[in-house]
Amino acid sequence: MFQATASVIIALLMGITGVGFVLWQTRRVLSYDQGNPAMRKIAAAIQEGASAFLSREYRVIGIFVVIVATIISWFLQWQTAFCFVVGAIASAGAGYLGMYVAVRANVRTAAAASRGLHEGLRVAFGSGAIMGMAVVSFSLIGMTVLYLVFNGNPAQLTYITGFGFGASSIALFARVGGGIYTKAADVGADLVGKVEKGIPEDDPRNPAVIADNVGDNVGDVAGMGADLFESYSGSIIAAATLGAALGTPQTAAAFIGLPFLVAAVGVISSLFGIYMVIGEEQDVTKASTFSDSTALGRAVLFLRKQVAKINEDASLEDLLTALRRSVWGASVVVLGLTLLTVIASGVSINYWLVILVGLIAGNGIAYATEYYTSYTEKPTLGIADATQTGAATTIIQGLAVGMMSTVLPVLIVAVAILLSIWLGFKADGTIAAGLYAVAVAGVGMLSTLGVTLATDAYGPVADNAGGIAEMSHLSSEVRQRTDALDSLGNTTAATGKGFAIGSAILTALALLAAYVTAAKIDNLNILGPTMLPGILIGAMMPYLFSALTMMAVGKAAHEIVFEVRRQFNVIPGLMEGTGEPDYKTCIAISTESALREMIVPGSLAVVVPLVVGFVLGKEALAGLLVGTMSSGFLLAVMMANAGGAWDNAKKWIETGQFGGKGSDAHKAAVVGDTVGDPFKDTSGPSLNILIKLMTIVSLVFATSFGSGWFSF
């Protein structure tokens, strides 16, 4: 097992390196100028709101973690419970840090944008990079330290599944609770502000405006971060667990070590990608301290040349290219380094091909998502076209586009799974090796997470910066720049969602394979007696979950609407801008209702697998997971893409098409966008969590399930 331990230590070191970057970058972002007093005041309100939300949420999470940890140590072992707690703390810590920086980077981005576009991008993206690298390194450090603590214990990997469960629990709160929070605040603020009172978006008179701004961060920083923290950890845990059961003890050590090494290599690659965006522009003709004739010197020169040069009049396409280059750059570096890693590990070169498959699949899904949701492409333009005949045709067309948009991601994932299993099988001759390869493909897809997540978590910072610029009446030039940064964020948010669901599926599949191994299931016949009921109930779960989260947004938004109306009625001078709105009450209401409304869907995700496992048996549970995975994948992609496409169809009309803002076409587009909001920001992304959480619960409790109440 020496090789495995050595790999884990390398991963730990890279995790520590990542933390070093996070600390350095945090100081750097916070050292930026915060702009004028008006900006600072708004930013302070957002910061206060975010911390109110986080402290309330983390209190609830604390109670939840204690209860679940007690249950785990009661029914399983204290070690698993310990890992569960560590996983929860690691994920919550990364989320907290990411949020802490994001709500401070927004105002600094707005201020930096007054100095230039690239300067603004550098601050906002720098903040996203903190989230991205925090997720990656906290996850790596957590898992590797636990691995080393329990080293030598034959159940060490079993314990570490607890880490994944802990991460999943945080993801549940951050993604589902956060998703409800963000849309309740958004819809509530819009319904009274824009519709009833006729005041613009991001108007400081609106009592729900700060809750809305906080919500952007809650959803796309903390929520997305926790979601991908879970996928990242889950895919590594699954790969290591499956690897441990492969071949001789010696080859197993290589198989266990590989995912850690790939992740370690990913840290360097992500840092390279991040540098390409946030590095300072340099005159590469100027001599460096290193001579160009040495290898190190050439490397430094290469690195210096990679920094993106962004003109002040850069188009959305240019900015997108800059971000894309960073992700692609990181991918290329990962491929080079993992090739060396795979060769050095002594495993078949096929596993490198599998990493390639994973990376291509991840980027392929992101590309497909962009195609279906961008208003330069046919699908979204078709929706814009449909707005001319009213809201009904807008909805029908949007749903049709959402459904159609599932085809490519499904084919990509299906081919990736097939190729991975085939490559693994060809390498080591067993289907088990094939399933291990699927897990490695997942690790490969997520290896550059540090930078891909940076492109997502950057979005809300830019969005908030735009809001702050608007509310503090900065010059139109600055607002144009923040708008450009915001548009870019909307595009990366859409592709990020595609990537998140794609990686969730590969992770869940790997975890499922680990579950089947752990539960010692030998007959998984798809026509087995309890399998089909399991699959059907599983396929139903995403529908039930989505229905609950959509209704939750409705209820929570309703409460916000009442509060905002109340404030406009009782606070004198609020409408005139002389009265002070009470932002805190709106934040408190969003927080409370989000946490309350997530209880039922959240419990279902944990309880249903346990009930099915105990009542119908462990085979039915495998069926349940397959059903949820397949049906959830489809529904999540459909919802996310329909939502993104409606959003952009509206934005396209707002550029002046079909009569622009205020036209009948625009009104129809607003209906589509409003329907799309809970689709793309609450229900759709929440399904990632449902899929993974159900699977990890099953894996953690795998050994507890028998053959159920029905004897066959």
Added chain:
Amino acid sequence: MFQATASVIIALLMGITGVGFVLWQTRRVLSYDQGNPAMRKIAAAIQEGASAFLSREYRVIGIFVVIVATIISWFLQWQTAFCFVVGAIASAGAGYLGMYVAVRANVRTAAAASRGLHEGLRVAFGSGAIMGMAVVSFSLIGMTVLYLVFNGNPAQLTYITGFGFGASSIALFARVGGGIYTKAADVGADLVGKVEKGIPEDDPRNPAVIADNVGDNVGDVAGMGADLFESYSGSIIAAATLGAALGTPQTAAAFIGLPFLVAAVGVISSLFGIYMVIGEEQDVTKASTFSDSTALGRAVLFLRKQVAKINEDASLEDLLTALRRSVWGASVVVLGLTLLTVIASGVSINYWLVILVGLIAGNGIAYATEYYTSYTEKPTLGIADATQTGAATTIIQGLAVGMMSTVLPVLIVAVAILLSIWLGFKADGTIAAGLYAVAVAGVGMLSTLGVTLATDAYGPVADNAGGIAEMSHLSSEVRQRTDALDSLGNTTAATGKGFAIGSAILTALALLAAYVTAAKIDNLNILGPTMLPGILIGAMMPYLFSALTMMAVGKAAHEIVFEVRRQFNVIPGLMEGTGEPDYKTCIAISTESALREMIVPGSLAVVVPLVVGFVLGKEALAGLLVGTMSSGFLLAVMMANAGGAWDNAKKWIETGQFGGKGSDAHKAAVVGDTVGDPFKDTSGPSLNILIKLMTIVSLVFATSFGSGWFSF
């Protein structure tokens, strides 16, 4: 095999009895009075339109059938091709007859309604009963005659799978093509008529009005009939095929015979149920020709007492009770007679329990559907409530209700499958017996199809009657009666959809089991190398199919809109009522575009299973079918119920709630209803066909598939 042959002959005799009823009832319905000349003129236009549509569709079907039959006899055997042709003819014949009567019963219902409510119900329901009994008896006669023709041939049941494929092909045209036709005409007529020109629904000045009226029959008579013809035939074929592989040759004979006997018994029971609605009220105190003291006399007296008595001021609830009593009455008779049948067959009494499970499941799903779509219940009222905050919340709430409404049907079907497999397993000790039991549950669920289909196919007749009453300006009293009959039809249409999808799932599952047996698959591991890609692609198919059918409705409706606008522009005096609209062109456009738009989705349903079967192998194909079945079930229920609920939320507001017709709430509700139209009448029901057609194609070609291109 004597027992099997004897059972088949009994089923044949009952089929012939059914045909006798159909002929008698057809004469009876056609003998009713056709009302005044204005009514006759409109009815003639509808009849002409229907026959134009049918002759065009049947010509295309004819070509399709010849091509497919040639392919089948080339790759498989001429016998299967022969059965395919017979299946297509039998289903098309039933559909033709049902349509023929329906478009003649509408005007007679309107005329009869002027004499009384029960009289109107009797004509409309009598027409539905013709469709119901034609489906049941044509299917039974077709299959039993083929069975007897090939008797003694060991592949006789394999050949008969061709009958199911033939029935499926007709269902594809009738449900998918018909679904596109009906909504294109409906949406097209409304968009120009109601929205642009401000003329009421069912206004004879609207050039698309006759196409719309024809469409009601195309969708809910021909479409629903062909859908259930396919389920009915498929479940019997699957049960017989699975039964043939069970136990010794002697017990196998009993197992093959059982589904035919259950179906035979169902014919009598359905006739009893139909009699309860359409029988003439009689003075039961009057002496009958049979003495009350004999068993026959008591039976006749009992029968005479069962006729529903419907008052002229009957509420919707009363009418519904009358129809429900007929279905429940038929179910009770089936249960009694099948108990005797099972005992006489010598198979385990568990198979009777399985029939009970099937009947309860079918009625349970229908009940759940009613709960979620009726405006007397909370879910639909919640949607009505959401109309007050606009179209967006109406859509969100409707989608949430649709998603939520999947829970009960899925649990019912899952429990029914689990119990059936368990009962079969307990009876004969193998999982194969359990799967046979699932097929028998499907046969049980569909045994009373003669009467349940009558309640569905009755709907469009009542709807058309209302339209004719409106267009020919009959008295308000008559229109009140036709409205009552129409409302009843809307409710039965919703529950009918639930029943159709539930039975489609059981049928598809039974066919899948038959496929697995026929393809000789022994390793169906859910984590097998090609299985998961198969499942994912399968789960994607319903989304792709729905996207295509929804877009098809949009395109076809667009063409109608242009034509209607054109006519209003060029025909002098059309708006004033002095010009003659050109109904035929609208009908021709609907027909052509429906047939054209169904080519892509229809081909996919046939081609994808074949491609997956050949490329990825027969195991992946099983995965594909499971994926399509589970994901399609969910999507179909969601779409059908969301559509039904939106429709009824609108109707509820039209009763005067929230400001009634013309209010903002009503406008929002209209958006919901318009989105719901293709959901519930095109895409949702089309999924039943997708699921079954893919399965039957796989079964027919089962022996042709190998292990695919990827070697494991």
